[in-house]
Each structure stands twice: as structure tokens, then as C-alpha cells.
Amino acid sequence: MNSMSLTTLERGKTTIDAAxxxxxxxxxxxxxxxxxxxxxxxxxxxxxxxxxxxxxxxVRCAGAADVIAAVNFAxxxxxxVAVRGGGHNIAGSAxxxxxxxxxxxxxxxxxxxxxxxxxWVEPGATLxxxxxxxxxxELAIPTGINSTTGISGLTLGGGFGWLTRKFGLTIDNLLSAxxxxxxxxxxxxxxxxxxxxxxxxxxxxxxFGIVTAFEFKLHRVGPQVLSGLVVHPFADAQAxxxxxxxxxxxxxxxxxxxxxxxxxxxxxxxxxxxxGKEVLVLAMCYCGDLQEGKRATKRLRAIGTPIVDVxxxxxxxxxxxxxxxxxxxxxxxxxxSHDFTGLSDSAIEVVTSxxxxxxxxxxxxxxxxxxxxxxRVKADxxxxxxRSAHFVMNVHxxxxxxxxxKACIDWARGIYEATRPYAAGTAYVNFMPEDEADRVEAAYGxxxxxxxxxxxxxxxxxxxxxxxxLRPKEKLQAA
Numbered sequence: 001m002n003s004m005s006l007t008t009l010e011r012g013k014t015t016i017d018a019a020x021x022x023x024x025x026x027x028x029x030x031x032x033x034x035x036x037x038x039x040x041x042x043x044x045x046x047x048x049x050x051x052x053x054x055x056x057x058x059v060r061c062a063g064a065a066d067v068i069a070a071v072n073f074a075x076x077x078x079x080x081v082a083v084r085g086g087g088h089n090i091a092g093s094a095x096x097x098x099x100x101x102x103x104x105x106x107x108x109x110x111x112x113x114x115x116x117x118x119x120w121v122e123p124g125a126t127l128x129x130x131x132x133x134x135x136x137x138e139l140a141i142p143t144g145i146n147s148t149t150g151i152s153g154l155t156l157g158g159g160f161g162w163l164t165r166k167f168g169l170t171i172d173n174l175l176s177a178x179x180x181x182x183x184x185x186x187x188x189x190x191x192x193x194x195x196x197x198x199x200x201x202x203x204x205x206x207x208f209g210i211v212t213a214f215e216f217k218l219h220r221v222g223p224q225v226l227s228g229l230v231v232h233p234f235a236d237a238q239a240x241x242x243x244x245x246x247x248x249x250x251x252x253x254x255x256x257x258x259x260x261x262x263x264x265x266x267x268x269x270x271x272x273x274x275x276g277k278e279v280l281v282l283a284m285c286y287c288g289d290l291q292e293g294k295r296a297t298k299r300l301r302a303i304g305t306p307i308v309d310v311x312x313x314x315x316x317x318x319x320x321x322x323x324x325x326x327x328x329x330x331x332x333x334x335x336x337s338h339d340f341t342g343l344s345d346s347a348i349e350v351v352t353s354x355x356x357x358x359x360x361x362x363x364x365x366x367x368x369x370x371x372x373x374x375x376r377v378k379a380d381x382x383x384x385x386x387r388s389a390h391f392v393m394n395v396h397x398x399x400x401x402x403x404x405x406k407a408c409i410d411w412a413r414g415i416y417e418a419t420r421p422y423a424a425g426t427a428y429v430n431f432m433p434e435d436e437a438d439r440v441e442a443a444y445g446x447x448x449x450x451x452x453x454x455x456x457x458x459x460x461x462x463x464x465x466x467x468x469x470l471r472p473k474e475k476l477q478a479a
Contacts, residue, residue, distance in 0.1 A: 001025065004034065006056040007080045007098030009463070014077060021057075027069040029062035030106060043103055044095055046084070047148070047329045050405075051092030055082065055101035062106055064178065064186055064212040070102045071210065072184040075463055082466040083210055085123045086150015090335045091434035093206075093466045094153075102210065104152065112137055117218040118175070123152035123211055131317045139218035140316060142167040145258075147321040148329070152211060157430035158203045158384040160392075162285040162319065163221065165372025166253045171202035171382055172374065173216050179209040182459040186212070200454045203384025204444075205429055206467045207451070208458050226293030227285040227319040228311035231270060234278035236304050237261065237352045243303045244282065245343045248390075253372040254288035255296045261355050262364035265326060269310050278355055284311060285319060331362065334397045334409045336416035337431040338423035339389035343367070347422035351393065354415045359407040362398040365415065367391050385445040386426035393419065394431050429468045440468050 003017045025032045033040045034057055043058050059070040074081045080099030087094045087105065095101055107122035110133040119134055119141065128147035134140050142163035144154050159170025167173060176190035179197060187209075189198040200208050232240050241259065248257065260281040264274050282300060286293030290313055301309055314322075340347065351365060371390045379385045395415045397408035427436075427443040441448045448470075455462075456473040 004056060006077070006100065007096070008078045009080055009461070009465070010078070011080065013098075014079070016077060020073075020077075024059075024069065024073050028059065028066045030060045030066045033058040033060065043105075044101065045329075046087035046089075046092060046094050048090055048092055048333045049330050050332045050334065051095060053092070053095040053097045055096055056098045058101045058103055060103045060106050064180065067102065067104070067180045067210050067212055068184050068186060070100065071180055071182065071463070074100045074102075075182060075184065075461065078461075080466070081463055083206055083464070085152030086126055086148070086154075088146070088149045089153050089430070090333060091432065091468070093434070093468075096466055104210070104212075105150075107212070110134075112139065112218070114139065117220075119216050119218055121151050121214045121216065123150070123214070125151045127151060127154070127320065128317075131320050134218060135222055135315075135317050138220060138222050140221040141170060141173055141216045141218060143170055143320075145320070145323055146327050147324055148327070151214065153206070154430065155214060156201060156203075156205050156211065158428060159430075160368065160370055160374065162225075162227070162256050163219075163287055164370055164374050165251075165256050166287050167219050168373040168377065169384060170216075171384060172377060173219075174202060174214060175217055176215040177201055177211045178213040179211050181209040182461060182463040196454050197458065200383050200451055202382035203429075203447075204451050204454075204470065207455050207464055207470045209464065221287050222316035224290065224313045225285055225287050225316050225319055226290050226297065226311065227314045227322075228283075228309075230282040230284070230301055230303075230309045230311060231264070231274075231307045232280045232282070232304055233307060234261065234280055234352075234355060237280045237355070238348055240280055240282075240304050241343065241348045241352065242345065244300065245348075247299045247303070248369060252288075252296055254293070255284065255286050257282055257284040257300055257369050259283075259367040260364055261352070261366070263358060263361045269308055271307065274307055276361065278358070279307070283322075287316075326362075331398050331400055332402070332405065332408075334412055335394055335431050335433055336412040337392060337394045337427060338416065338419055339386050339426045339428065340391040340393060340422060341388050341424050343391055344422055347419060350418045350422070351415070354395075354411070354418070357411060359397070359411045360399045360404060362400075363408060363411065364396050364398070365393065366396065367393050379445070380447060383444065383447050383451055385447045386424065386428070389424055389426065392428055392431075432468055437469065440470065443468070
């Protein structure tokens with residue numbers, strides 16, 4: 001292995017000699033990749049095709065010892081570091097140019113203990129991996145809505161989806177985590193061990209270290225849930241949204257209903273004449289008794305005159321993957337999002353008017369329905385502060401050709417600005433693109449200063465900066 005030039009934390013260059021590179025390689029169970037190696041391009045490719053970065057070195061970790069070796073190597077050489085879990089983050093923070101990429105994707109173990117309803121998950125596992133193992137015992141963690149998402153990034157940012165209203169955010173079900181800190185030490189974080197780290201990990205992103213194992217509590221769910229889509233003509237969108245909002249005021253925690261507005265894909269159950277036309281979709285899931293679910297969803301399903309209603313019993317694992325075909329890797333993606341405590345008539349008018357200006361057939365706006373158990377946690381109980389939000393809007397620009405970049409990004413930014421007067425001011429960090437560093441403080445609200453202090457304690461060098469970054473206190477004051 002020859003010497004090589006790598007990017008530093010200061011975005012300069014440093015030369016690492018062949019002996020140091022060989023010494024790193026011999027410490028690992030995993031592998032070291034550099035440009036030209038057969039697996040290099042696959043390892044650096046992530047979900048968002050807008051991100052095309054080339055790390056100088058990739059360490060593909062097989063376990064916690066490999067992570068420790070990689071962190072020590074990076075710190076000792078002051079290298080720019082990116083950490084990859086599932087590689088699904090919109091900002092592309094899993095990959096850096098010229099520095100060291102620590103790739104956790106080979107670490108996919110999921111171990112379930114049914115009697116105690118506990119599961120231990122390694123950071124490279126996807127939501128599909130977790131669902132596959134936990135549903136074998138009719139147990140589940142509340143996670144996201146796209147099964148190819150990595151458990152690590154989802155959890156560290158908060159995590160919400162179909163089961164959140166009943167069981168809380170993903171972080172509300174985290175019991176402990178094993179973390180490699182910037183000084184190369186492995187510590188356990190829980191309510192009783194390193195509680196400051198445990199608090200920060202629950203919503204503070206990847207700022208504080210690299211989690212090598214998560215321990216979650218599990219809940220009895222499935223194997224079937226009442227779920228599916230009710231598709232409406234977009235001409236009825238404003239009226240449907242107003243009734244949707246009102247119907248959810250009394251929704252039980254077991255019921256979650258999201259809105260998707262876009263051009264209709266060629267779904268097999270949708271009449272062909274609607275393919276490619278603008279529609280509003282109510283996507284709902286009831287995670288309790290199926291007969292109770294029919295009663296709980298009745299009002300939502302009675303709204304307007306839908307094109308089709310395909311709500312019925314489905315395997316939870318299948319429903320968790322229902323949106324995967326619309327969110328495959330390889331497309332260019334840009335997101336803008338807001339939290340809302342409610343959906344005013346004015347906000348509804350602004351959002352629906354944007355669908356008339358869709359720049360491409362894969363662009364969409366979705367409104368996530370949260371609250372419930374997640375909203376009954378105090379804002380300062382975890383790092384995740386936006387507990388009062390009842391809805392989360394994500395403007396999802398998605399396209400294939402670079403020549404469409406400006407039109408799609410401008411469309412998303414325009415909706416974001418137009419809806420700002422109706423928003424809560426907070427944001428979900430997992431939905432923030434790489435150009436939103438100026439939103440980080442507002443995203444964390446009253447928890448921001450405490451997070452910065454914890455960052456200073458565990459990572460004063462800011463080694464872990466490829467994220468929605470919390471700058472250490474000393475660097476913040478210097479700025």
C-alpha cells in the first residue's frame with residue numbers, strides 16, 4: 001500500500017505514509033478501500049444521487065474494534081471524517097471528499113430477546129432488517145416509512161413513522177447505546193450510565209460519537225395492521241385536507257394518517273386514466289385490533305369521493321415497504337420541511353397551490369401525522385425538542401437529470417418560504433439538506449445550548465462534523 005494524501009479537518013491536505021496505512025489495515029477485521037479498488041464505487045454510493053463525493057480512504061468496519069481503530073487513525077492524523085450507516089441521509093453526510101469514510105454498513109446484526117421484549121441492533125442494519133427479525137416474534141420498534149433507511153441515522157435524528165403515535169419516536173424506545181467517542185473510547189450510554197450522552201444521542205444526530213450498538217424496547221404489534229391508501233382527485237384537495245385535519249382531532253393513538261400529493265404513479269389498483277395526473281393520497285395505518293381499526297378509520301375513509309380505497313389488513317412488514325418503489329436509490333433529491341402544530345386553511349391553500357407547479361413527475365409534498373405518544377414527552381426530556389408538532393411537511397423534489405436541478409430545487413425552496421408563516425419554527429434534522437446549517441440552532445430550540453456543551457465535553461476537536469453540526473462551545477464562541 002503506497003502513501004497517500006488525505007483531506008484534513010481544516011480542509012487542507014496531509015500525507016499518510018505507507019507504513020501508517022499498513023498498520024491501520026492490520027488492526028482491522030474489516031477492509032480498507034481506496035480509489036481504484038473494486039468495491040470502492042459501491043461503498044461511496046448513497047441513496048441521494050446528487051451526492052458524488054470521493055473519500056480518500058474507506059474503512060469498512062466489521063465491529064466496534066474496527067470503529068475504534070478508524071477513529072483513532074482519523075484523530076491522530078486530524079482527518080476529515082464521514083460516517084456511513086444506511087447512506088440514506090438527504091444531506092449526504094455519509095460521504096466526504098478526500099477524507100476518511102467510516103463505513104458501518106457491514107455491521108447488520110439484529111438480535112431479539114422475546115421474553116424481555118428487547119432488541120440489539122448494529123448500526124448498519126436497515127429498517128427492513130429490523131422488521132424482519134422483530135416481526136418473527138410479532139414485535140416491533142416504531143421507525144420510519146421507507147424500509148431501506150438505516151436504523152442508525154434515523155434513530156439519532158429522532159425517528160417517526162406509522163407506529164409513532166402509539167409508541168413514541170424511535171428514540172423514545174432506545175434503552176442504551178454503545179458509543180465510540182472521539183478519543184477512541186467505547187462507552188455505554190443509558191439513563192444510568194453517561195446520562196448526558198444518552199440524552200444527546202436521542203435526537204442530537206451523529207455529533208457525539210459513533211454508535212456501534214443500539215438497545216431498544218419492543219412492542220407487541222402485528223403480524224397484520226389495517227393499512228392502505230385512499231386516493232382522491234386533486235381537484236378536491238383543499239376540501240379533503242380540511243376534513244382530514246378535523247377528523248384527526250379525535251384520532252386514537254393507534255391511528256396514523258399521512259398525506260401525499262403528487263402525480264399518480266402507475267399503481268395496479270388505480271384506473272389507468274389517472275396515471276400521471278395529480279392526486280391526493282391519504283395513507284393510513286391502524287396498529288391495534290383490526291375491527292377497531294375499521295371503526296377508527298371510518299371518518300377518514302368517508303371523506304369526499306375517492307377514486308379508490310384499498311385500505312385493508314396487511315402484514316406490517318409489507319406496509320413498512322409500501323413506499324419503497326417510489327423512493328429507490330439513484331434519483332436526485334432535495335428536501336425542504338417545516339413542523340406545524342396545526343394545518344390552517346391558509347396553509348392548506350398555499351401547499352395545494354404548489355402542486356399545480358410540479359416540476360417533475362416524481363416530485364411530491366407529504367404531510368406526516370405525528371403527536372400522540374410522541375407529543376406527551378417533555379421537550380427537554382430528550383434532545384429532540386419539537387414535541388408539540390402535530391404535522392410535519394416535507395417538500396420532496398425528486399428528479400433524474402442534472403439539467404432539472406435548478407427548477408426542482410427552486411420549487412422546493414419556494415414552497416418552504418411560502419409556508420414559513422404557518423410553521424412552528426423547529427425542524428426535523430433528518431429532513432434537512434446540506435445547505436441548512438443556519439437552521440440547526442432553531443431546529444433544537446431550547447435544547448441547543450445544552451447540546452453544544454455536551455459536544456464540547458465529548459468532541460472538542462469536532463471530529464464528527466459531517467452532520468447537521470453542533471459546533472463545540474469554544475469554536476462557537478470564537479466565531
